Amino acid sequence: xxxxxxxxxxxxxxxxxxxxxxxxxxxxxxxxxxxxxxxxxxxxxxxxxxxxxxxxxxxxxxxxxxxxxxxxxxxxxxxxxxxxxxxxxxxxxxxxxxxxxxxxxxxxxxxx
Numbered sequence: 001x002x003x004x005x006x007x008x009x010x011x012x013x014x015x016x017x018x019x020x021x022x023x024x025x026x027x028x029x030x031x032x033x034x035x036x037x038x039x040x041x042x043x044x045x046x047x048x049x050x051x052x053x054x055x056x057x058x059x060x061x062x063x064x065x066x067x068x069x070x071x072x073x074x075x076x077x078x079x080x081x082x083x084x085x086x087x088x089x090x091x092x093x094x095x096x097x098x099x100x101x102x103x104x105x106x107x108x109x110x111x112x
Contacts, residue, residue, distance in 0.1 A: 026112060061086055066093035 028037060061082035067075035082089035 061089040063089050063091050064093050
């Protein structure tokens with residue numbers, strides 16, 4: 001290889017073995033969102049040992065936007081904790097029509 005990182009006329013570029021074809025994850029989810037392909041499942045003994053998440057709730061926080069809009073302090077506290085501890089949350093009673101939400105999901109799926 002030349003000093004500027006290019007191949008000289010008498011050198012060949014290295015070739016690499018082709019990668020294993022992998023199905024598109026989004027397509028797998030669309031086909032069967034509850035089925036995890038076996039290739040992604042680790043054996044129990046291969047899984048990380050430090051999995052103590054007992055301090056975390058297994059329920060994604062749900063924030064009621066209609067309560068926030070009327071100044072409900074309890075809901076505001078829930079929102080604060082959801083942001084601090086989870087980084088995301090589900091919003092209910094937001095007033096967005098189901099058809100609009102579905103169009104947004106469809107557009108996102110088409111984009112990706």
